[in-house]
Amino acid sequence: MGFIIILIIFIIFLSAYGIRTTNRSKRLKQQYTARLHAVGIHQSGLPQVSEGKLVDVLLGNGHLYVLTGHQTFELSLNKVWGVRHPHDNLGSRKYLVINYEMNGRVRPIVLRFTKPAQGKAFLWEIERELFTKKSNDGVIRL
DSSP states (O other), rough: HHHHHHHHHHHHHHHHHHOOOOOOHHHHHHHOOOSEEEEEEEEOOSSSOOOOOOEEEEEEETTEEEEOOOEEEEEGGGGGGEEEESSSSSSGGGGGEEEEEEEEEEEEEEEEESSSSHHHHHHHHHHHHHHHEEEEEEEEEO
């Protein structure tokens, strides 16, 4: 009997957490007019952000937004030189390396996601944005 009560409390707690997380994601997407949102871990590349810090990553409106607790980084996709996964094995698909032009030089920004599908979705969306911006009259300039 005690196990069932603990299980019910756990299910209620898990449901409340899921609802809160979904509402927060919707609010952030609406605030930044973004199509994608994920929680990631900053590995390297952003100034004044420590390694291993949880960040919110949003993509939309021609920008990539990285939100830390008190800072917002707005990265224009016009300054992105390339985006990739670091290696070809499946474990590295959680990582996303964005080569970004900052202060006259290109530096890699490395983000890690909890699920490989999130890293893959951001990679495809950034590439799609880059191809769309570089196309004119049906011609895509690579």
